[in-house]
Amino acid sequence: MSEQFDAIVVGMGPGGETVAQTLMDAGRRVAVVEKELIGGECPYWACMPSKTLLRPVEARAETSRVAGVSTPALDWTMIRDYRDVIVGHLDDSSRVAAYRNDGATVVKGEGKLAGPGELSVNGDRLQARDIILSTGSRQAWPRIDGLEEVPVWTNREATNLTDIPARVLLIGGSAVGIELATFLSRMGSSVTMLERGPRLLMREVPELGERALSALGGVDVRLDCRAQVVRRDGTDTVAELDDGTSVRVDVIVLASGRIPNSDLDLKTVDVSTGPHGEVPTDDHCRVTDGLWAVGDLTGVAMFTHTAMYQGRVVADNLLGRPHTANYLGIPRVVFSEPEIAAVGLTADAARRQGFDVATSQVELPEVIHRPETYETKPRGTLGLVADRRRRTLVGVWAIAPQVGEWIHTGALAIRAQLPVDILVDGIAQFPTFNEAYYAAASALRL
């Protein structure tokens, strides 16, 4: 069989779905190729189940900090049942039917490039003027002796767990690790977390790593530490660590980063992957003539919002609306308790890029009133990084309740290259967390 389409979308996560939907809405003849579930990692095994699982423990923690509210109980069966609803019971049949109903050709199978404008799937050839690669990423497995012989969960098993394990060894101290540690520890697991770097959240400002560590009270966090050997001992798993100690757990959970799914026979179109396995793209998300890539596969910033943004960029370019990707101001939120968020550059990265850097840091209970009206033990920190010469923000970081929402003021300021003077002259609703931008911007003393 050889069929001709306007576009073939390979991989139907958030990035692929955005391109496919927009092209179909514009009347293009689209084939979508997906080897597992239409929707990708995010709705079934990543963002959606993880945030659904975190919300009950967050709500419970919040009540313990509010005057006059009794702390509610957590009911794992009900939490699990709701998670199962959110992940659609891992069944994409209604999504498949909706795409077919909207006119797409849906092919379930693993796609590989077979030359310019050609994709091979299930032994068939599909042809199109444009092919969009959106095959996402998968868990990176650390090199640890014995890891194949013990029970190991990736994000998939961890977000779709049916029982709360009593003892967990989490490997990796970044977004996935911190979110899973928050959930598991507050559901009663005894959690040990290993981070090979000297702090948590290695890509963020050191202050965030330190505060994230305090927020994870109750989790045994080992920094500068790796597992060397793991082995089975009866029904236990024993991990020998390079700090000379060992831990005995029920399961090892990987949170050690992700690698792009770029095993796509790219050589048939003369394309090589980058140093981390990513597919290189230009600023229109084009790989080469008639070939495009979006999402985790591109290695730009492994978030659903980035994948969907790149999907919009590609769809626009294919529909004759030239669109250059602009990656300024992509927010990075860790849904811990309290939330952690950052956008733009750290102070060190800004200096390396040649900015004349000014920084400020404010403790929210000292500068605004929302923290004390929000909870009895008010907390939160906001930090800014500015370019003194242009008088604009280049970075924002914070740890505080609801910062996943109010980080967007900083994200917009960075993206729009808004003068800091406008933040200093701003009028935010009283009493909200957003008011902190006024204090932190003033403290920059530009």
Ligand SMILES: Cc1cc2nc3c(=O)[nH]c(=O)nc-3n(C[C@H](O)[C@H](O)[C@H](O)COP(=O)(O)OP(=O)(O)OC[C@H]3O[C@@H](n4cnc5c(N)ncnc54)[C@H](O)[C@@H]3O)c2cc1C
């Ligand atoms: C635990 C966890 C929590 C997360 N939480 C968040 C969050 O809260 N917010 C956020 O923004 N991001 C979050 N992320 C990141 C987010 O999940 C990804 O950035 C996002 O899913 C990337 O979308 P994508 O379209 O690039 O690819 P994916 O969602 O990975 O989808 C790719 C699809 O391509 C398919 N595929 C792969 N190879 C082929 C092939 N050869 N042929 C056909 N199909 C193929 C796959 O089966 C998959 O369905 C989280 C990640 C993890 C692991």
Ligand SMILES: NC(=O)c1ccc[n+]([C@@H]2O[C@H](COP(=O)([O-])OP(=O)(O)OC[C@H]3O[C@@H](n4cnc5c(N)ncnc54)[C@H](O)[C@@H]3O)[C@@H](O)[C@H]2O)c1
């Ligand atoms: N809320 C969100 O938006 C959200 C949530 C989860 C994940 N994500 C995205 O998914 C991607 C993957 O996240 P992640 O946290 O898995 O990866 P990551 O790459 O951000 O961090 C992996 C961490 O594991 C550590 N590590 C690696 N191997 C190790 C080893 N052998 N021993 C000890 N430590 C080790 C690394 O030093 C690093 O700190 C990220 O890009 C992240 O942004 C986003």
